Amino acid sequence: MIRRPSKKAALAVGIGAALLLSGCGAGSRTQDKNAAEVPCEFEAPGSATTVNVLAYNSSAIDPFTNTLVANCTTDEVDVVHEPVDFAGQVQRTTTTLAGAEGTYDILETYGYIIPENAESEKILPLNDLIDKYGDTYGLDELSPSMVEAMSYNGDVYAVPMQAQMYIMAYRKDIFDELGLEPPTTFDELRDVAQKIQDSGEYQYPLALPLLASSDIATAYDSALGSLGVDLVDHEAGKPNFDQPEAIQAFEELKSLAPYMDPQVTTFDQPKVQQQMYNGDAAISIMFSGRMNDLVQESNSPNFDKIAFAAPPAVVEGGKQYSTLSVDGWSIPANTSLDEDMLFNMIGSSVSEKASLAAIPAAYPARQGLVTAENSPYGAAANDAIENAPAAEPFPYTAKVSNAVRPVIAEVFTGALTPEEGTAQMQTIAQKVLDAE
Amino acid sequence: MTAAAEAIIKGPRQLREKRRRNARPKAQPMMSGLFLAIVCVAMLAPFIWTLLSVTKPTDVAFANPPVLAYEPTAQAFVDLWQTTNFYQYLINTGIVAVGSTIVALVIGLPAAYALARAPGYVSAILLILALVFRSLPRFAVVLPMYELSRQLGIHDTTFALGAALVAINQPFSIWLLRNFFVKLPEQIDEAAMIDGCSRFQALRRVIIPMMGPGILTAGVFMFLFAFQEYLTPLILTDTKAQTVPLFIATQLGQTLPMLQQAGAAAILLTGLVVLFAFIAQKYLVAGLSDGAGK
Amino acid sequence: MRRREYWILILPSIFVMFGLLLIPIYRTIEWSLKDVNYGEAGTFVGLDNYVRALTDPRFGSSVLFTVGLTLSVMVVVIVLGYILAVLVNNLGKMRPLVLGIILISYVIPNVVGATMFSWLFDGNFGGVANVVIGWFTDHDVLWFTETWPNRIMVGLNIVWAMLPFSMLILLAGLQGVPREIIEAAKIDGAGTMGRHLHIILPSIRGMVGFVAIITIMDVLRVFDNLIPLAPNAVLNGNETIALYTYNMAFQDGGQELGLGSVINVLTILIMLVMLIPFIRNTMKEAKSA
Known part of the structure; x- marks a missing residue:
């Protein structure tokens, strides 16, 4: 085999190598078709920038992540999201928040762990940014109880994207x-x-x-x-x-x-x-x-x-x-990037258009958006969210x-x-x- | 010429002779052939099952009871290639595996040579320490390395991952290589040095070239260790330096299509490794018979 | 060899090994005496963490399970590996094919191999092994929840992953056995079993020892295989030491570095005890060589 490589084998190896080297067609499609087309506008940072997004992959989270990545990537700003499972997200949230600097700039988070990270000041309070950009992204239509679920001691630490129950x-x-x-x-x-x-x-x-x-x-x-x-x-x-x-x-x-x-x-x-x-x-x-x-x-x-x-x-x-578990986006305190830019990205991915596109995979955090007509489990979900334990x-x-x-x-x-x-x-x- | 190199060249004929010598009553080869066939099937079973699962249409891929009549599709492979950065992970894995193998050999060869040629307490203690290092729990090694790589600002790079793997695999490589050197007669060094070479020149020009199969064997092991490592990249990488094993692990427990893609990724990885195993196995055996664990 | 030469040759390797491995060990020992989170200095708590680990019955049972698993896998892997090596050694044209096939499971990442393996036994993923067992008996085997079936499945998986290495090394050993030894045994009229037990095996003692060392080291730190194969490891007592470390210290983004480090230190000690025979051997050999 080594001394006399057969022509067929050589050909196969050759084709394989060519495919590998060129990376032909690799990563040419986006994962999800229900990423919405929404405006994502922010002040250009002035130099090549990478924004790392940590969000686990699942049918309900993906639409929001994909919308964020698809719309906010520009020639200058590279929004990167690598697939990760839930356990991986939990592990990486801990490590990226631990030091003076971390890998990630936008974190997917949920009501369960917000108090812990908010108390230790590892994620940023977003009240000022919500006031500033609330009108642009229609954030006042977010369900108050879900905003509440993203809050700790009166401050909001994440922008809710969806509820799970x-x-x-x-x-x-x-x-x-x-x-x-x-x-x-x-x-x-x-x-x-x-x-x-x-x-x-x-x-x-x-x-x-x-x-x-x-x-x-x-x-x-x-x-x-x-x-x-x-x-x-x-x-x-x-x-x-x-x-x-x-x-x-x-x-x-x-x-x-x-x-x-x-x-x-x-x-x-x-x-x-x-x-x-x-x-x-x-x-x-x-x-x-x-x-x-x-x-x-x-x-x-x-x-x-x-x-x-x-x-x-x-x-x-x-x-x-x-x-009842609410998922949202938060900004780690140790990011070196501009908070306004990151917040614009977050805002655009939870805008009404983006949220509508996430139905029926998710139950977005906007009031009255999910109905029995646009989601096969819409009626059940509306009933369930009313009657879940706090x-x-x-x-x-x-x-x-x-x-x-x-x-x-x-x-x-x-x-x-x-x-x-x-x-x-x-x-x-x-x-x-x-x-x- | 080393015995190993000789074995490679003369291998097939010797084997044929051996077979003739071992000719026994017919029943026994039948039995042993059957046994080997069963073992091969058992060893392959998980791969065969996975290959079947990823070539089925998604809706029956993991049906219970299993569906065996279906129209095969390569959709999972196409999706894997086009919708994920599998290509990038493959490149990362390749860089880390090749890089750490080369560095491990460049550093390990001289050390193994010295350990073989200068026995004594110092060498014995170093070898035992290597044994201890080899047996460390991965957590004990990797968590402090995480902290270190953060402090040095090299976290999440193929460089940091490669360096960690060089260190982690160094003990195995010097043990294995030392055993090869021990078998190489010392007269060779002396002859080369009489001809005017310094010891370093002798090592580089004469001895190392004679160690071909041994180095290849050690290299193959280093490569495989680096290729399949999971815990080290799990802790030392985030987004930029992810490797294939890590990627596959994160695809599991997700949606059904992603699970199928994970299976497809595992099959592709296996395919590459099979190719590698078929090429490497002859050298592995030739090299090992000369070296390991005397 | 001159002293200077010796050190020049050996220093880069020592530098890499000690630089990158000794610091982590030092850190591990330091953390084992502290209450500490990632990226923090932590506070010194003396032997508290050790007391916590040593008084936890779960730690004790994980040590017992791991050592038992290690020893049984070692025996199976050596015996089966030897038989396979002998058979493969007698093969002619088929040899590369058979060797190649047997090697595959060794080179696939553990976590991936174990997941594929688990699909064979899990009804939710087809569970082909259960279908086959169903042909012979109506009895459902609860591979994932019952202690012994689960142990057997985990053991099978580790044997599956380690067997190729053992076979390869022993095959290499067999090729080094001089023909005369085997011939001589035949002339003496020794039976097949006797020939293997008394003549061939002793002459590849070194290889068997090498397989034993590596198997001990690798099985003693088994971790990722258990994630797909033993989801109920804690309930059915099939928790290995490494999995215990993970569960206690790092699950759910936990960061009990102190406790985790203690278990690591204790694991190193257990490993050293199991390696004593090999360490003595090396000492003797290196001194006399």
């Missing part, structure tokens, strides 16, 4: 066939799941993202929130895991286990999507940003059999089983939730009883609060 997706064909209605409480959910299971078509009709190293904490928080209890009693500075609802939330979650795949503690949201694509599950509850994927013909043979509803409440009359915007919320997560997983799988688990969680969470 739990939505229930279900198989319309199966529900119709068995004469079922979308459940509005966990009681009804168990009942519906039981009937589907009994019909024999689905061994495990329900799929929830309950990944033990991540999503399960959000699930528990949603159940607890639905019962009207926060993770932490913020007035008293005490965790709420000693409340009876803490045990009840576990019992309710565990009561769904017979209807879910035995390996459900390994399911992240993409795997729950797979369950729906493949027709392994008939009902799923996950964040709204994942919903539009389910009805894409290119993704699944079942794309036209999916319907949506707001998630059920754990008990009748309570808030829905949900977590967020807990405190610097320690994320830390508490992460710290108790392994225990939550152990209770769910039955290694600990809810009583033992909540007792442990109370101690762990108290330690986190004391350290703050």
Whole structure:
């Protein structure tokens, strides 16, 4: 092979090498067709500049990122966005904010971690810039509650682009066939799941993202929130895991286990999507940003059999089983670039035109934009956003939730009883609060 | 001429002789052939499965139960090439792998030579330290390097990543190369020096050229280590110096089309590496029989 | 060789190794005594972090699991690697093809290889292995949640990734065994097994040792394979030391550099203990060579 290279092999290597060397056609298309064409105007910085954008890739975030990159890149200013997954974004947010200088100039961020970074002054308050450019980009039409979710101690630290909350997706064909209605409480959910299971078509009709190293904490928080209890009693500075609802939330979650795949503690949201694509599950509850994927013909043979509803409440009359999370853009304090320029980029990507183009992949942060007509899950989303438990915007919320997560997983799988688990969680969470 | 170089040239004939010598009753080659075939299929199974998945239409790519009758499509590859900067990551990976391999060899060769020719406590201690360095947890090495690269202003460059990999792979390379040098008779050095060469000239003009297969073997290993490294680029790069393994990892757990593209990227990477493995394997074995772990 | 020559030859390598590796080790030890975040000086807390790690039962079980995994993978990789090396050594024209095929899994990045591997066992991605098992039994194997099936799958993946290296090195060793030794064994009437066990294996002792060292080093720090293969590692006790480090110190953008560094220091110590036989060997060899 080495001594007498065959002509064919040489030819193949030659063609391969030529393709590689020329990079022929590489990166010639943009990733997403729903990037809007919007004006992005800013004072030219006067020299070649690179703006690095950190935003994880997902169907709901991509439209905003792509709009920003597509419209704000000029001959002089290179707006760079490299693909990154959510865990990567979390890791890189920490590292880029750590030092006197960082890599990134615009950060995708969410309500959960804003208080922490705002308190340590790692991201900039944007109030002045919002006043200055509010009219240009119609920022006063942003939903006040979502702006609130991006705020800490009265200052706004990010411009909200979209909200995410739990939505229930279900198989319309199966529900119709068995004469079922979308459940509005966990009681009804168990009942519906039981009937589907009994019909024999689905061994495990329900799929929830309950990944033990991540999503399960959000699930528990949603159940607890639905019962009207926060993770932490913020007035008293005490965790709420000693409340009876803490045990009840576990019992309710565990009561769904017979209807879910035995390996459900390994399911992240993409795997729950797979369950729906493949027709392994008939009902799923996950964040709204994942919903539009389910009805894409290119993704699944079942794309036209999916319907949506707001998630059920754990008990009748309570808030829905949900977590409201708002995503937005913020500017790191350690960027060396002009804040006005960066803000113009952010503003243009959340303008009304850009936001409209992001529907139905996302639920933009502008009031009244999403309707049952322009989004397949619009009605469900509008219902869900009204009835989701309120967020807990405190610097320690994320830390508490992460710290108790392994225990939550152990209770769910039955290694600990809810009583033992909540007792442990109370101690762990108290330690986190004391350290703050 | 080294034994290894000889082996390369005479290899096929020797092999044929060996086969004749090892001729046994027919049943046994059948059995061993079957066993090898099973092992090959098992080793290839993940790649075959991935190749199938990325050439299926997206809506049935990961269907359960799997769909086996389908019309193959190369769309995932086209999308990968056109909609992502895969090309750039490939270039980065190539630069880092080739660069760090060359530097590791240039630095490692003289050191390995000295360690082979001057045994004693100093050399023994250096070799043991190299062993310790080789066994460090990656986190222990890379996190401080992150801080260092920030302070030096070289964070997120192929240079910083390459330098880190040179250091990380240096212990393996001097160990391997030292073992090759040990097998090379010392008389060669002496003969060259009698002819008027200084020791450095002797090393450069006479000894290193004779080490061809050994150097190639070490080089191949360095290259592969750098090519597949994940944790180091994860921490040391952000946007400009990303490598292919990192890119593939970030595509996983996203949307279905991106997952398929990640599979396509993995297949392309595998293709390149297969080409490389087929070219390299002969040298690898020839070189290794002469060197490693005596 | 003159002293000056020796140092000129060796200094660049020492400079690179020590410069780039000793500083990180120093930093790791320093951080292990501190409460510290990225880019901050941190505060000195003495041995607090060590106490925290050593009193955590999860750390203990991750050490046990990792050492057990390392030793079992090592044995499998050496035995299977040797058998394969012998078989491949006897091949003629097919040799480059077979070698090339077997090499592939070694050169693919761990995280990518492990993800591909996980698709074989995950029903959400087709799970072809489960389909095959389904032909023989109705019993569903819970590869990702049950402790032992998960262990077996993780072990298989690591063997899959390490086997080529072992086979390659042992093959190289076999090629160095003089023909006469094998011939002589035949004349003595030794059986096939006996010939391998008593004649050939001892003569490639060095190669076997080399495979053992590298396997110990590489399996002891297994990390990225587990991300796709053991999503429930903490629940089912299949957390390796490196994964424990990651989970405790760096998950969710955490930055417990102090605790992370402690586990790194302890890992280095465990590694050293496991390497003692090899260190002694090197010392002896280098002195006498």
